[in-house]
Amino acid sequence: MAVTPENCRDTVIAEVLERYPREASSMIAVLQDLQEELRYLPREVLDRVAVTLGTPRTQVYHVATFYKAFSLKPRGKHTISICRGTACHVKGVEKIADMLRALLEVEEGETTGDGLFTVQSVRCLGCCSLAPAIMIDREVYGQVTPARLGKIVKQYRKESAND
């Protein structure tokens, strides 16, 4: 069988579903892994999770829409999380958010046209001593200034162009 994006994705899904016991309590962990692998949760994947774990589809949909970690729309290659913790608020993270909106020309929750970045708010990254902070994928950037933000975004764009 030829390796196509479809059957490659199929293998990934099957692998994730094998990682956990087939019971309702595995649902969040399964969806988290799928979200990470696929960068979003397409409808047919939710259906498959429901069948595999033996739970009603409504319950899978309920969970997938309740938690902020899940997205039903494709996310960009990199997720930029703006910390909305108290320390970051007091230290002016709003300015960083303004700058980010201007740099990427997207609103929060949206993905850039080139599919490179999705911008989101998170409640607190727990890096309050580094406020204002943002996280790109799993990398935390502290004491972000507008100038530094520009450099960081440029770096990611450059790396992506080289890929």
Place this chain on the structure above:
Amino acid sequence: MIETPAQLAELRASARKILLNGRPKALVGMATCGLATGALRVHEALLAASERRDSSLLVCETGCNGACFLEPLVDVVLPGQARITYANVTPEDAEELVASALEGTVYAKRALARSNAEFFLIEDFSSPYGNADLAPEVEKVPLYSQVPFFRDQMHLAMRNCGLIDPASLDEYIAKGGYAAASKALTEMAPEEIIAAIKRSGLRGRGGGGFPTGRKWETCRKAHGEPRYVICNADEGDPGAYMDRAIIEGDPHSIIEGMIIGSYAIGARQGFVYVRQEYPLAVKRIRKALAQAEECGLLGRNIFGSGHDFTIRVNRGAGAFVCGESTALMASLEGRVGEPRAKYIHTVESGLWGKPSCLNNVETWNNVPVIIARGADWFAGIGTEGSKGTKVFSLVGKVNRVGLIEVPMGVSLRKVVEEIGGGIPDGRQFKAIQTGGPSGGCIPAQYLDTPVDFESLTALGSMMGSGGMIVMDDRTCMVDVARYFLGFLKEESCGKCVPCREGTARMLDILTDICEGRGRTGDIELLHDLAEGITDGSLCALGTSAPNPVLTTLKYFESEYRAHVEEHRCPAKVCRALIRYRIDPEKCTGCSLCAAGCPKKVIAGERKKTYTIDQSGCIKCGLCLDACRFDAVVVE
């Protein structure tokens, strides 16, 4: 394998020899705060510099000792002399740092503090790094007890943070780790352990402050099998991050606390529910669990006591409400995190309807200390109603930001002025926010209040999980209230109407006030809504949701009135009520403001003056930060 107390003691003795083995050692603080400020590059540079010299210097990783404002931090152990803490280390410092470590001297440029001995809190003894005369350069470095940030601190919960490699089980054991579990499981009856925890006065560190011993006792006596113990590591309060630091710096301490708790309660299965926003913490706790399982500290017949216990890690999926115990348990069951009414307590009917004992990271981490040092020793620290120490994250507009651990009962003033070093840029202290979104803002006239559960509650705030956000005169208290309500509206799970709709309406009113549309009667309306939300919500998120508004109204009503009646923001924060202008007298035409303007609405000619087109200005204030000549004015 560690199957008996004797085997643990043997391993401790050999691991301690290695820990204190007399080779120079450099420990790089590599918790999230360190990594974000470049600790990885410092670590690499130290390794490279050490290899180039073919030296005996050990370069290791460690967690964060709390001085986050000085990251990247490197501790160097000079055999025969001292342990020196270096601050703000850069990769460029590596050569000289390694050279000084090998020569047994000090790299003075970055030296911050020193300690003369390795302290073993669990056994209450210290082992001097050496007894030779100190080199004069070493002697010049102040002792920890002389450095204002550390002077008044007492590290119980953070006993190993920044001192051991969190990925090394041996180092944890060398510091006395698992000795308390070994003692509890082999020498104490479950009832004795519960009695000790009760006598110690330990109260939950996650927010509620419920007496831990009583919780354990009720859970032990509850009917139903199996029982569960749960570690709540879904640290949700914005502005608090001690749980992350403890998991990243000392993950085994939580496992040990849970082993003791599970034995006391009679549980065989435990869960750690940790936020997925903390990827490093997830990695560290998973690794620690694997190590503990591998050597038999988890699993069957622990220490030959007949007690079986295993722990599973679940990652939170981004919902603040899951820090609430019933919501967290629903989430563990794979459902949405909606709290339920607690007529029946979770200790009796929790996870899958079984008796479940949930405690916070810092609470679990305190347990081994109490067992090892004794309940009376622990109860000797703190105040009448609040025993022991508490870790606080001191952040916001304060000079020294970081994690501090102090005995309960120290004053807010000591925390802000002495440990925190006061407010930056010579500004005025305005308020300190404690207790997360359920807490409140405490104004300057109450700075002498002792920090304990009762005193903070009396002021309308609370201890919460230990966030302390300092605010200066450039912080608008109405904006702060609006910020918290925005947060709570977003995080309300939606189950109770008063919380779901009430927080949204309060937010509408506060937004109106901040944007100059405040009307007479708004303040009274906020009070009314607050009462309704408090009375009509099930969980603590809802019942305490109005607190940020109530405390700011209580202490800063004049600021609300200025917004409502005069459409003026005294702190010059609320964007609709201010405007930015460039003073032509001061403008040098350097163009820095124009270059940094995200909306490109600043125009002018170089070396002449620049002006802001008010129609397109979003009032982000970046021009104000960019200007080096104080030419940008807020009015």
